[in-house]
Amino acid sequence: xxxxxxxxxxxxxxxxxxxxxxxxxxxxxxxxxxxxxxxxxxxxxxxxxxxxxxxxxxxxxxxxxxxxxxxxxxxxxxxxxxxxxxxxxxxxxxxxxxxxxxxxxxxxxxxxxxxxxxxxxxxxxxxxxxxxxxxxxxxxxxxxxxxxxxxxxxxxxxxxxxxxxxxxxxxxxxxxxxxxxxxxxxxxxxxxxxxxxxxxxxxxxxxxxxxxxxxxxxxxxxxxxxxxxxxxxxxxxxxxxxxxxxxxxxxxxxxxxxxxxxxxxxxxxxxxxxxxxxxxxxxxxxxxxxxxxxxxxxxxxxxxxxxxxxxxxxxxxxxxxxxxxxxxxxxxxxxxxxxxxxxxxxxxxxxxxxxxxxxxxxxxxxx
Amino acid sequence: xxxxxxxxxxxxxxxxxxxxxxxxxxxxxxxxxxxxxxxxxxxxxxxxxxxxxxxxxxxxxxxxxxxxxxxxxxxxxxxxxxxxxxxxxxxxxxxxxxxxxxxxxxxxxxxxxxxxxxxxxxxxxxxxxxxxxxxxxxxxxxxxxxxxxxxxxxxxxxxxxxxxxxxxxxxxxxxxxxxxxxxxxxxxxxxxxxxxxxxxxxxxxxxxxxxxxxxxxxxxxxxxxxxxxxxxxxxxxxxxxxxxxxxxxxxxxxxxxxxxxxxxxxxxxxxxxxxxxxxxxxxxxxxxxxxxxxxxxxxxxxxxxxxxxxxxxxxxxxxxxxxxxxxxxxxxxxxxxxxxxxxxxxxxxxxxxxxxxxxxxxxxxxx
Numbered sequence: 261x262x263x264x265x266x267x268x269x270x271x272x273x274x275x276x277x278x279x280x281x282x283x284x285x286x287x288x289x290x291x292x293x294x295x296x297x298x299x300x301x302x303x304x305x306x307x308x309x310x311x312x313x314x315x316x317x318x319x320x321x322x323x324x325x326x327x328x329x330x331x332x333x334x335x336x337x338x339x340x341x342x343x344x345x346x347x348x349x350x351x352x353x354x355x356x357x358x359x360x361x362x363x364x365x366x367x368x369x370x371x372x373x374x375x376x377x378x379x380x381x382x383x384x385x386x387x388x389x390x391x392x393x394x395x396x397x398x399x400x401x402x403x404x405x406x407x408x409x410x411x412x413x414x415x416x417x418x419x420x421x422x423x424x425x426x427x428x429x430x431x432x433x434x435x436x437x438x439x440x441x442x443x444x445x446x447x448x449x450x451x452x453x454x455x456x457x458x459x460x461x462x463x464x465x466x467x468x469x470x471x472x473x474x475x476x477x478x479x480x481x482x483x484x485x486x487x488x489x490x491x492x493x494x495x496x497x498x499x500x501x502x503x504x505x506x507x508x509x510x511x512x513x514x515x516x517x518x519x520x521x522x523x524x525x526x527x528x529x530x531x532x533x534x535x536x537x538x539x540x541x542x543x544x545x546x547x548x549x550x551x552x553x554x555x556x557x558x559x560x561x562x563x564x565x566x567x568x569x570x571x572x573x574x575x576x577x578x579x580x581x582x583x584x585x586x587x588x589x590x591x592x593x594x595x596x597x598x599x600x601x602x603x604x605x606x607x608x609x610x611x612x613x614x615x616x617x618x619x620x621x622x623x624x625x626x627x
Numbered sequence: 628x629x630x631x632x633x634x635x636x637x638x639x640x641x642x643x644x645x646x647x648x649x650x651x652x653x654x655x656x657x658x659x660x661x662x663x664x665x666x667x668x669x670x671x672x673x674x675x676x677x678x679x680x681x682x683x684x685x686x687x688x689x690x691x692x693x694x695x696x697x698x699x700x701x702x703x704x705x706x707x708x709x710x711x712x713x714x715x716x717x718x719x720x721x722x723x724x725x726x727x728x729x730x731x732x733x734x735x736x737x738x739x740x741x742x743x744x745x746x747x748x749x750x751x752x753x754x755x756x757x758x759x760x761x762x763x764x765x766x767x768x769x770x771x772x773x774x775x776x777x778x779x780x781x782x783x784x785x786x787x788x789x790x791x792x793x794x795x796x797x798x799x800x801x802x803x804x805x806x807x808x809x810x811x812x813x814x815x816x817x818x819x820x821x822x823x824x825x826x827x828x829x830x831x832x833x834x835x836x837x838x839x840x841x842x843x844x845x846x847x848x849x850x851x852x853x854x855x856x857x858x859x860x861x862x863x864x865x866x867x868x869x870x871x872x873x874x875x876x877x878x879x880x881x882x883x884x885x886x887x888x889x890x891x892x893x894x895x896x897x898x899x900x901x902x903x904x905x906x907x908x909x910x911x912x913x914x915x916x917x918x919x920x921x922x923x924x925x926x927x928x929x930x931x932x933x934x935x936x937x938x939x940x941x942x943x944x945x946x947x948x949x950x951x952x953x954x955x956x957x958x959x960x961x962x963x964x965x966x967x968x969x970x971x972x973x974x975x976x977x978x979x980x981x982x983x984x985x986x987x988x989x990x991x992x993x994x
Contacts, residue, residue, distance in 0.1 A: 340711060381784070416747065418785060
């Protein structure tokens with residue numbers, strides 16, 4: 261039994277595409293076929309996801325010429341060398357410009373498949389089938405694709421929009437709790453940026469989400485995608501408004517880098533980072549203590565940390581400055597004028613930031 | 628002393644860009660500066676061209692933050708691995724999204740630099756400085772960038788338009804005669820496709836071109852770029868009209884592959900291929916013997932072969948069918964309804980093609 265619980269359209273002119281969210285959608289070949297022009301489908305997955313779902317999807321696409329390639333799992337394989345495995349598979353199967361790639365997996369699989377689609381024969385179609393909460397609410401919208409370079413994450417890539425995103429929330433049943441929580445960090449982020457009503461809804465439904473109740477999950481994913489789509493539609497190539505999506509990410513980036521990648525999950529660092537943004541906003545007099553407490557309570561309820569690790573204030577500040585949100589030497593942060601009122605600004609007291617860091621991470625190194 | 632001999636604008640809406648053709652332009656930093664937003668310039672060249680021209684260009688760009696990367700020379704290095712040398716250089720120099728890449732070299736350097744620009748941080752600016760006649764009249768217009776895969780040429784790439792093309796015809800003084808002739812094949816092609824007046828001009832000026840007279844070269848390059856731009860503007864993503872640019876290429880592709888890549892230069896194969904297209908058109912009654920003789924005379928005057936090597940008719944036909952111009956099992960060819968009147972068609976007698984091949988390449992293998 262399969263059912264679509266929610267659908268939305270990402271409005272990008274002639275590159276618009278639908279997102280379908282539901283249960284059992286992996287079995288619904290009919291959702292895929294309209295986007296397969298030539299009958300050639302290459303499913304790209306990884307070693308963890310493929311054993312769980314690849315065969316089902318292949319069966320759903322019976323009648324088409326389906327091939328697959330299974331990549332090693334993990335961010336450390338998100339590079340040009342692994343990408344080449346996708347090109348190998350496409351060329352060994354003699355797939356032409358009319359072929360369609362399907363990304364079956366989390367964010368790494370999605371980013372790499374999208375980039376392969378952006379560059380195979382100068383661009384072919386692709387469909388996203390994200391199987392983690394993070395990728396469902398993040399990579400589904402925005403068109404960012406790419407791989408890492410030893411000297412920087414996501415340094416090689418392209419903007420390339422999918423033809424469709426098909427989210428089967430049943431796949432979340434196999435997702436570890438910790439990764440579910442990490443995904444919820446991004447969900448909370450959309451509420452905080454400019455959707456206070458959604459933030460309020462999340463306060464009431466966090467327990468249901470962590471129990472993985474389908475209706476709650478479908479709504480949270482739909483709203484997250486819609487909120488992100490609204491931001492991206494205004495600013496597809498990331499100059500102004502899209503920077504709002506980095507709420508919590510400059511602080512989070514410092515945590516991730518400072519701890520060594522992989523120690524904290526990205527979503528965990530973003531959770532603590534959003535709380536830091538809220539607390540800095542309070543220091544600046546932009547937010548009330550009650551609002552900050554609501555942010556911290558919701559992040560905590562999602563199973564995420566609200567406080568950063570003690571990396572040392574100097575080091576933390578230096579790590580923040582490396583983040584690419586620095587423009588012309590000025591550190592720009594996403595801060596809050598209230599819940600649902602995020603702003604991108606370089607216009608804040610550096611002293612307030614300094615005091616925050618000394619209080620929250622200053623314990624250790626004084627170097 | 629430097630002087631611009633001709634300029635044109637490639638009209639692609641907001642992605643329009645200028646092509647400047649002249650002498651001594653490598654010393655004209657002022658032509659480059661408007662397209663360098665952040666002050667960061669990465670010159671990409673190869674081992675043959677860099678010793679000749681890199682220092683001069685670096686001097687012309689003094690005051691900007693200029694770095695360079697020198698790639699190994701040759702089509703066999705046009706791959707993802709060599710491409711990574713460009714990303715290494717960009718990241719080691721901490722170049723950001725505002726940087727500009729400059730391609731200083733022939734077609735391979737241009738294709739790779741363009742693809743690096745298309746994908747570095749999801750897209751940065753680049754300027755073409757083509758130093759071979761072929762790249763000046765071919766890669767200057769069209770926006771095709773990419774690298775090869777062991778299983779196919781140009782299989783990995785993107786469409787990415789340069790911000791400007793700066794053609795210093797003085798660089799042709801160091802080009803071997805054979806490569807100059809190969810470039811002239813593409814020049815003749817533009818006349819044949821839809822510019823009979825240009826074809827007539829070439830008949831009168833071929834000797835001057837081979838003597839590398841600047842005024843003649845500048846005009847030939849300008850007209851070739853303008854003709855190609857007119858075709859590409861109508862059909863940027865290559866569905867219909869752009870296929871005309873493949874005149875001589877399906878036959879030529881069979882020659883190149885049949886002989887083993889590198890044995891015949893691309894332009895030499897295209898020269899013979901255009902003559903074959905003309906002779907097949909005559910067999911079909913579409914062209915007069917006099918017109919065919921004009922084509923053969925001009926190709927010969929350019930220092931190019933007018934006849935294919937004896938690869939055997941069966942083999943030659945099979946090699947033609949592998950070319951990507953086959954659609955739905957139908958072989959489509961660019962043929963001539965006269966000089967300056969090329970057409971893309973699958974509507975020709977296969978028997979006439981067969982007879983042509985038996986007469987021209989049938990000598991050998993009957994397999």
